Every structure is written in C-alpha cells, then in structure tokens.
Amino acid sequence: MRRTTERAYVVAFLAGIGVAVATLAVLLGSILAAAWPRLSWNLVFNFSNSTDPSTAGYAAAIVGTLWLVGLTLLFSLPLGIAAGTYLEEYAGHGRTTRLLQAGVTNLAGVPSVVFGLLGLALFVRALGLGAIILAGALTLTILVFPYVVITTQEALRAVPSSIRDAALALGATKWQSIRRQVLPAATPGLLTASILAAARAMGETAPLLVIGALFLQTFLPDGPEDPFVALPVQIYAYSTLPTGTWGGVAAAGMVILLGMLFSFNIVAIVARNRLQRHRW
Amino acid sequence: MIEAGAERSATTKARTPLGGLEPQWAWAPGETVVRSLLFLGAAFAVIVTFAIFLILIVDALEFFTRVSPIEFYTGTVWSPDIRGVYGILPLIVGTLIIAGGAALIGIPLGLSAAVFLREYAPPRVREVLKPVLEVLAGIPTIVYGLFALLFVAPFLQDAFGATFFNGANAIIVIGILIIPIVSSLSEDALTAVPTDLRDGALALGATRFEATGRVVVPAAFSGIASSFILSFSRAVGETMIVLLVAGQNTDVTFRIFGQMTTLSAWIARPATGDVAAGETVYLAMFAAGFTLFVMTLVLNVLSDHLRVRFREVYD
Numbered sequence: 402m403r404r405t406t407e408r409a410y411v412v413a414f415l416a417g418i419g420v421a422v423a424t425l426a427v428l429l430g431s432i433l434a435a436a437w438p439r440l441s442w443n444l445v446f447n448f449s450n451s452t453d454p455s456t457a458g459y460a461a462a463i464v465g466t467l468w469l470v471g472l473t474l475l476f477s478l479p480l481g482i483a484a485g486t487y488l489e490e491y492a493g494h495g496r497t498t499r500l501l502q503a504g505v506t507n508l509a510g511v512p513s514v515v516f517g518l519l520g521l522a523l524f525v526r527a528l529g530l531g532a533i534i535l536a537g538a539l540t541l542t543i544l545v546f547p548y549v550v551i552t553t554q555e556a557l558r559a560v561p562s563s564i565r566d567a568a569l570a571l572g573a574t575k576w577q578s579i580r581r582q583v584l585p586a587a588t589p590g591l592l593t594a595s596i597l598a599a600a601r602a603m604g605e606t607a608p609l610l611v612i613g614a615l616f617l618q619t620f621l622p623d624g625p626e627d628p629f630v631a632l633p634v635q636i637y638a639y640s641t642l643p644t645g646t647w648g649g650v651a652a653a654g655m656v657i658l659l660g661m662l663f664s665f666n667i668v669a670i671v672a673r674n675r676l677q678r679h680r681w
Numbered sequence: 682m683i684e685a686g687a688e689r690s691a692t693t694k695a696r697t698p699l700g701g702l703e704p705q706w707a708w709a710p711g712e713t714v715v716r717s718l719l720f721l722g723a724a725f726a727v728i729v730t731f732a733i734f735l736i737l738i739v740d741a742l743e744f745f746t747r748v749s750p751i752e753f754y755t756g757t758v759w760s761p762d763i764r765g766v767y768g769i770l771p772l773i774v775g776t777l778i779i780a781g782g783a784a785l786i787g788i789p790l791g792l793s794a795a796v797f798l799r800e801y802a803p804p805r806v807r808e809v810l811k812p813v814l815e816v817l818a819g820i821p822t823i824v825y826g827l828f829a830l831l832f833v834a835p836f837l838q839d840a841f842g843a844t845f846f847n848g849a850n851a852i853i854v855i856g857i858l859i860i861p862i863v864s865s866l867s868e869d870a871l872t873a874v875p876t877d878l879r880d881g882a883l884a885l886g887a888t889r890f891e892a893t894g895r896v897v898v899p900a901a902f903s904g905i906a907s908s909f910i911l912s913f914s915r916a917v918g919e920t921m922i923v924l925l926v927a928g929q930n931t932d933v934t935f936r937i938f939g940q941m942t943t944l945s946a947w948i949a950r951p952a953t954g955d956v957a958a959g960e961t962v963y964l965a966m967f968a969a970g971f972t973l974f975v976m977t978l979v980l981n982v983l984s985d986h987l988r989v990r991f992r993e994v995y996d
Contacts, residue, residue: 403888410890411801417794417860422813424857428824431832483722491716492723503985504726510911510981511974512918514945515733517953518970522736526958543729550726576715604821607920607949616951633823640830640925641951648831655827662821 435652444653448619449635454646459654461618462635465534466603466661468622469631472538473545473602478595480542481549482584485594488550489557490579509547516544517611525612532613535625540608545598552597556590557583589673596669600662606633632658737974740967747961753968759942760931761962762952769944769969771933776943776973778935779851779923780916786856787916788909791863798864799871800879800893818861826925829854834926841938846928848941854922859912866911870904871897873995903994907987914980918973920945944973 439454447458484505492498520540530536560583568578584591615630616638622629630638632654639651745753748767756768794814798807834850837843874897882892898905920943928940948966956963 407888407890411797414793414797414801417790417792417864418797418810418814420790420857421794421817421860421864422810424860425813425817427832428820428828431828432824435831480722480725483719484725487716487719487723491719501723501727504724504730506985507978507981508726508730510914510977510984511730511733512920512945512977514918514920514949515737515970515974515977517949518967519729519733519736521953522740522967523732546729547726550723574709574712576712600819600821604823606821606823607924607945610949610951611953613953613955633821636823636827637921637925640827644830651827652831655824658821659824662819 432652432655435649436656439649439653440656444650444657449617449630449638450619451617451638451642454650457639457647457650459632459635459657461621462630462632462654463657463661464621465614465618465629466632468534468625468629469537469541470599470602472534472625473541474595474599476538476542477545477549477598477602478591481546481594481598482553482591484546484550485553485557486579486584489554490575490583505547505550508543509551513544513605514607514611516540517608519543520608520612530626532615532628533626534622534629536612537609537614537629537631538625540612541602541605544605544608545601548597548601549594552594553587553591556587556594559590560586589676592669592673592676596666599665603658603662603665604633606631606637609634610637632661733974737967737971740964741971744961744964744968747964748968757933758931759947761965765961767961767965767968769972771931772942772944772947772969773972774933774935775848775927775930775941776917776945776976778937779848779855779927779941779943780913780919782848782852782937783855783859783916783919784909784913786853787859787912788863790856791860791908791912792867792905794860794864795867795871796893796898799868800889800897814861814864817857818865822858822919822921825854825858826921829922829926837938843938844928844940846926846940848927848937848939850926851919851923851941851943852937854926855916855919858919858922859916862912862915863908866908867901867905870901870908870991873904873992874900875995901991903987904991907984907991910980910984910987914977914984917943917980918945918977919943920949924949944969944976948973 443456444458445463446460447456448460449462450457488498488502488505492501517540520536520543524530524536524539525532528536564582564586565578568582569575573581609631614634615628616634618628618630636651636654636658639647639654644651753767753769755770756766757770758764758766758768759771760766798810802810829850833853834845834847837847837849837853838845841849843849878896878900879892882896883889887895923941923943923946927942927946929942930940934941948969953966956966
C-alpha cells in the first residue's frame with residue numbers, strides 16, 4: 402500500500418518537470434513550424450512594412466537591437482561590477498549595507514513595464530532625449546543593473562580569500578589586490594554577468610514599448626541619437642497584425658532573436674571555459 | 682554565502698578594533714577615491730528605487746487632482762481613451778485573476794519539479810533536466826507571448842469555444858513561465874535543509890515521500906513560501922503575454938474565457954509612447970504604474986523577508 406502511494410507521488414512529481422520539458426519542446430516546435438515557410442535571408446536584409454508579409458523583414462530591428470545591447474552593456478557592466486565589488490569586498494555588515502543590498506534585490510523585482518515609465522518620464526521627456534536608442538539603452542541599463550550586481554557578487558564570492566590575503570601580504574593595497582588579482586580571477590563569472598545582461602537587454606519588450614520605440618522603420622539607425630525599432634518590438638508589431646498572414650513573419654523574427662541569443666551565449670560560454678582552464 | 686564574506690572582512694578590514702595598527706594604505710587618497718566611487722555604484726540601486734517612486738508618485742498625485750483617488754480605486758469602469766472614465770478595479774481584478782490563476786498552475790508544478798529534482802532524481806537525470814529549466818527561465822517573455830498567440834489561443838478557441846483573446850490564454854502561459862522560477866528557488870530552499878533531518882526521518886522508517894512531505898518540505902517552508910510569493914509577483918508584473926493574448930475590456934469580469942486586461946498590459950498598450958505629457962491619460966499611466974509598483978514591492982519585500990528568515994534558521 403505504502404509502496405503504491407509512493408509510486409503515485411513520484412509520478413505526480415514528474416508531472417512538473419514533464420510539463421516544463423514538453424512546453425519547451427512544443428514552444429520551440431510550434432514557433433519553428435510557423436516560421437519555416439518564411440525563413441530566408443530577405444528577413445535580415447528587408448525593412449519592415451505592414452502591408453506585404455512576403456517582403457517584410459527585420460533589418461532595422463536587428464541593427465537597433467545590436468546598438469541597444471552594446472550600449473546597455475557599456476553602461477551597465479562598469480556600474481554593476483563596481484556595485485558588486487563594493488558590496489562584496491568593501492561593505493561591512495551594518496544597516497547601510499543591508500539597505501544597499503535590499504535596494505538591489507528589490508530593483509530586480511520591479512516589473513519591467515515600470516522601468517519603461519521611468520525611462521519615459523526621465524530620459525524621453527524630462528531630459529528631452531526623445532524616443533532614441535540612447536534613451537532605450539539607459540532604460541535597459543537600469544533594468545539589467547541588479548542582475549549584473551548579483552552575478553558579480555557571486556563571481557567574487559567564488560574567488561578564494563587566500564588570493565586576497567596573499568596579495569595584501571605582499572604589500573598590495575586593497576584596491577591593487579582587487580584590481581590585479583581578485584577581478585581577473587573572477588573574469589569567468591563576470592562573463593556570465595555580461596551574458597545575463599545582454600540576454601535580458603535583447604529580449605525586453607515592454608519598457609521599449611512604453612518609451613515609444615517605433616513599429617515601422619525603413620532606414621538603419623546609425624547612432625545612439627536615432628529613433629529605433631528593436632527586434633522584440635518589431636516581433637510584437639507583426640504579432641498585432643492578423644496572425645493568418647503575419648504569424649509566420651513574427652515567428653521568423655523569433656528564430657532570429659533566439660538565434661542571436663544562443664550564438665551570443667555559446668561565444669560567451671566558450672570564452673568562459675577557455676579562461677577557466679587556468680585556475681588556482 | 683554570508684559567512685564567507687564575514688570571514689574575509691575580518692581578515693582584510695581590521696580598522697576599528699586594531700586602532701593604530703591598520704595598514705598604512707587604508708586611508709591613502711587613491712584608496713578612498715576608489716572606495717567612494719564603488720560605493721556610489723552600490724548606492725545606484727537605492728537611488729533608482731527612490732527615483733522610480735518619486736517619478737511615479739509626482740504624476741500620480743497630479744492625476745489625483747483631476748480624478749479623485751476614491752473614484753479611481755472604487756470605480757468599476759475603465760475607459761480612459763473613449764469615455765474618459767478612470768475606475769481601476771477592472772485592471773486590478775484582471776491582474777489578480779490572471780496572476781492568481783497562473784500561480785495556481787505554476788506553483789504546484791514548480792514545487793513538484795523542485796522536489797523531484799532534489800529528492801528523487803538520480804544525478805544523471807538531474808543533469809539533463811536542470812538545464813532545461815534554466816533554458817526555459819532564460820527565454821524572453823515575448824517568445825512565450827508569441828507561443829500563446831500561435832498555439833494556445835487557437836487551441837482554446839477550438840477546444841472550449843472561447844473568444845480568441847481571453848484571460849485563460851495568459852493564465853496558462855504565465856503559469857508555465859513561472860515554473861522555473863518556483864522550482865529553482867524552492868530547490869535552493871530544499872537544498873538548504875540539513876541532510877540529517879532527511880536521514881533521520883528515513884532511519885525511523887519513513888518512505889521517501891513521507892520524509893519529504895512531513896519533514897523536508899515543512900523544514901524549508903519559509904524558503905518555499907518566499908519562492909511562491911516572488912513568482913506571484915512576477916506574474917503580477919508580466920506584460921507582453923497579457924498584451925498579446927488577453928484582449929481588452931472595460932469592466933470588472935471574472936470570466937477567464939472572456940477578454941481581460943491587467944495593469945501592466947494597459948500601461949504598455951501600443952499608444953503609450955505617443956501620449957502627450959500632462960494629458961490625463963498620460964498621468965493615469967503613472968497612477969496605474971504606482972499601483973502596480975506598490976503591489977509588487979509589498980510582495981517582494983515579504984518574499985525577501987521570508988527568504989532571509991529562512992536562511993538564518995540554517996546558517
């Protein structure tokens with residue numbers, strides 16, 4: 402009797418994992434199936450339109466996303482790594498530290514659409530930037546910041562304290578030991594931080610909708626002060642058109658987005674494994 | 682985690698207790714400058730949190746001079762663009778139903794996945810399944826939204842005769858979205874329970890399920906509860922899936938197979954970026970955003986509180 406119930410529970414527990422695995426398969430399968438008839442290089446080279454699905458593409462969206470992700474990394478990595486370094490290497494255990502740490506945790510839980518409101522009110526309107534790439538990148542910087550901080554902290558925690566002590570014992574100042582020993586030793590972990598940040602920045606849609614990203618763009622943005630349409634926003638724009646004819650175009654965009662995400666991940670993971678070979 | 686930091690700061694940051702014995706570089710100008718710069722970085726999160734709060738509340742207060750807060754929070758008709766009526770209950774009810782429904786789906790599945798991975802799965806199986814959950818957790822929500830639009834919505838339409846856009850689409854897909862969140866955080870909580878407790882129960886003749894259900898899960902309860910609340914908060918804030926498949930509606934409705942709207946989806950509706958500053962609709966976005974922000978903040982603080990308390994028990 403107990404045996405049978407025990408078996409039944411194992412089956413029930415398997416359901417959770419089963420649903421997750423099945424979803425992943427169905428999700429990728431259904432999107433690939435919808436995208437299949439549409440996949441061609443025209444997608445990458447054509448601009449967007451809302452009248453002819455056979456010629457609609459993602460050229461401006463891809464370039465826009467690359468700009469956004471590049472700038473977001475440029476801003477968020479130094480800031481986030483600095484914050485993580487402070488919290489992990491310098492901060493004591495007092496009230497201030499708890500407040501700073503709680504700030505990071507809470508910021509990670511703020512719904513992304515709220516960051517859009519912040520970007521709209523602060524960067525687009527108050528600073529008068531308008532809905533340009535820079536405004537989008539600044540908004541995304543704030544959004545990914547807590548993830549960079551948390552991952553940096555984990556990376557620094559993994560560096561053995563003997564490395565710090567050795568550097569200090571040889572007469573290095575605290576900052577010298579961090580800059581020359583601890584941060585270099587934590588590079589693989591910091592790479593993980595950048596993958597996470599880039600992946601989030603690449604896939605975020607809601608905040609960009611709120612700050613006013615374009616839906617249609619027929620020129621390539623060539624600087625941070627140009628208006629933009631990002632890849633996920635373009636996918637969303639196509640998704641709002643009748644799905645019978647446009648669903649395939651949206652799904653094909655998804656293949657591009659996921660392709661970019663995966664290839665970025667792979668490059669970073671290979672780089673990380675290379676670096677990890679030389680460890681203490 | 683914390684103890685490693687404590688040990689390190691005890692060896693390298695012996696300032697006050699040692700009095701004059703501190704290293705000579707400790708207050709060198711360069712060191713102080715670097716330290717201050719890094720501190721500014723760390724303070725950024727708190728500054729931004731206050732900035733968000735300030736920006737939302739300034740425009741929300743401006744909004745409340747035009748629409749009374751009582752009318753706003755008790756009104757049952759939400760039709761800002763057409764009728765100029767601002768009663769936010771339809772959005773709040775929609776948010777709670779969609780997030781609540783998603784939690785009902787995602788939490789049991791996520792917890793059972795965690796229990797399976799932590800308590801039952803052989804290491805081999807675990808090594809294969811855990812990355813699957815991680816991949817799911819890393820997929821952008823627009824992907825889930827498109828999946829809902831191309832797969833779930835047509836399916837529900839055929840199977841239940843639902844309208845194409847409906848609340849159930851969003852409930853199902855957000856439910857799936859939170860599985861990896863619940864499972865990874867609950868698994869952390871289960872892992873933190875000392876093996877002795879597990880072994881003790883098994884030694885007393887409990888089956889694996891009895892040990893898990895009566896000893897391990899109760900011991901990890903506050904950590905697990907923290908993961909439930911956090912995932913509910915994620916569901917409350919989820920935007921793209923709702924925007925793509927839940928539809929639009931203007932009154933309070935409990936019919937999940939009918940159209941529904943949430944706070945976040947209304948804020949991110951396509952017209953958002955074009956609304957002129959100072960218009961009542963523009964201010965309403967911030968009032969709605971403020972409401973959403975407060976809801977998720979309360980949930981997150983509660984979740985964090987439970988997590989910290991849980992950690993203290995076993996550290």
